[in-house]
Amino acid sequence: MTIDEKFMKKAIHQARRAAALGEIPIGCVIVCDGKVIARGFNQRLHKHSTLAHAELEAIDRASRKLGDWRLEGCTMYVTLEPCQMCSGALVQSRIDRVVIGTMNPKAGCAGSLLNILQMPQFNHQVEITYGVCEKECSAVLTDFFADLRVRVKEEKAARKAAETASLVRMRSEAGTEPPASADPSEKKPQKSEENP
Amino acid sequence: MTIDEKFMKKAIHQARRAAALGEIPIGCVIVCDGKVIARGFNQRLHKHSTLAHAELEAIDRASRKLGDWRLEGCTMYVTLEPCQMCSGALVQSRIDRVVIGTMNPKAGCAGSLLNILQMPQFNHQVEITYGVCEKECSAVLTDFFADLRVRVKEEKAARKAAETASLVRMRSEAGTEPPASADPSEKKPQKSEENP
Numbered sequence: 201m202t203i204d205e206k207f208m209k210k211a212i213h214q215a216r217r218a219a220a221l222g223e224i225p226i227g228c229v230i231v232c233d234g235k236v237i238a239r240g241f242n243q244r245l246h247k248h249s250t251l252a253h254a255e256l257e258a259i260d261r262a263s264r265k266l267g268d269w270r271l272e273g274c275t276m277y278v279t280l281e282p283c284q285m286c287s288g289a290l291v292q293s294r295i296d297r298v299v300i301g302t303m304n305p306k307a308g309c310a311g312s313l314l315n316i317l318q319m320p321q322f323n324h325q326v327e328i329t330y331g332v333c334e335k336e337c338s339a340v341l342t343d344f345f346a347d348l349r350v351r352v353k354e355e356k357a358a359r360k361a362a363e364t365a366s367l368v369r370m371r372s373e374a375g376t377e378p379p380a381s382a383d384p385s386e387k388k389p390q391k392s393e394e395n396p
Numbered sequence: 397m398t399i400d401e402k403f404m405k406k407a408i409h410q411a412r413r414a415a416a417l418g419e420i421p422i423g424c425v426i427v428c429d430g431k432v433i434a435r436g437f438n439q440r441l442h443k444h445s446t447l448a449h450a451e452l453e454a455i456d457r458a459s460r461k462l463g464d465w466r467l468e469g470c471t472m473y474v475t476l477e478p479c480q481m482c483s484g485a486l487v488q489s490r491i492d493r494v495v496i497g498t499m500n501p502k503a504g505c506a507g508s509l510l511n512i513l514q515m516p517q518f519n520h521q522v523e524i525t526y527g528v529c530e531k532e533c534s535a536v537l538t539d540f541f542a543d544l545r546v547r548v549k550e551e552k553a554a555r556k557a558a559e560t561a562s563l564v565r566m567r568s569e570a571g572t573e574p575p576a577s578a579d580p581s582e583k584k585p586q587k588s589e590e591n592p
Contacts, residue, residue: 250456
């Protein structure tokens with residue numbers, strides 16, 4: 201196992217922590233002088249915050265740990281290609297290098313839609329290594345979404361069964377005739393019949 | 397005074413709070429339903445964090461206040477054009493509109509180097525209004541940097557004066573002859589003279 205793979209496995213562990221909370225599983229670690237100095241995983245739903253992406257959580261912790269907003273000499277290992285906000289934060293942090301597990305063709309900004317990390321017009325460019333533990337990083341996400349689809353389908357089926365049971369109970373309580381709201385085809389009495 | 401000018405004045409007040417701490421004066425407010433729901437000013441040095449830009453501080457507070465990572469229906473008023481990180485965060489937050497005081501031609505990403513707020517390839521685009529209270533927003537920054545230059549010059553002069561005073565004192569303590577470190581031209585005794 202290479203050094204990059206060793207640290208990416210730690211990022212994958214962080215992604216699994218997000219999945220355990222029902223959050224989209226993205227994780228990362230920041231390494232300085234061969235040691236992990238900060239960890240982060242996506243917690244956007246639980247923290248009710250736009251900023252609670254894995255990368256920003258880790259950048260904030262690393263800055264506080266080093267006592268400096270600059271993360272020079274550091275490397276981030278992240279399971280999914282960063283978005284526009286996180287790529288921007290990585291440039292702002294002056295981090296040396298970012299190692300990416302799998303790409304995000306629909307929203308990634310480190311090579312897919314844009315490459316914010318390496319734009320010559322900015323005052324800092326970040327070295328990038330792509331595809332470290334790619335299959336495993338990708339599987340964490342596809343497994344999560346497959347489970348989510350099954351769960352949503354099961355919840356939908358359970359909701360439908362509960363609605364049917366409720367309708368049957370209402371019809372039973374009302375005798376043979378279902379309530380008006382349950383059967384819109386029921387014929388309403390005509391005004392002319394009420395007031396001949 | 398227009399409504400936009402009224403809220404931009406509040407953002408300028410935030411920028412002045414940053415200046416009072418010696419931070420680059422950038423301030424912003426987030427408005428929802430005609431009320432300010434969050435404020436922020438640059439505190440990158442004091443918080444030792446890459447993320448402590450005015451915009452991110454305010455986005456975080458607004459998300460927590462609304463209990464949702466989405467800032468739909470909100471407008472940000474910010475004194476300086478946002479950087480790549482803050483522009484990315486604004487897109488991520490799904491904010492409706494951003495009102496900008498003055499542009500940042502060297503690093504701005506809402507129209508200068510890039511326009512991250514309005515890229516069609518992203519899943520959200522932000523309405524932008526430029527140049528509200530532009531002169532005042534610009535003056536807050538130019539005044540700050542002018543003061544900083546004066547301060548740096550004064551500190552340099554004070555340091556030089558202290559060094560000169562120290563050198564004079566050392567020479568005075570050593571009689572007429574200055575110490576070796578202070579005058580490298582001083583002639584060292586020759587070995588041959590010590591051990592003839």
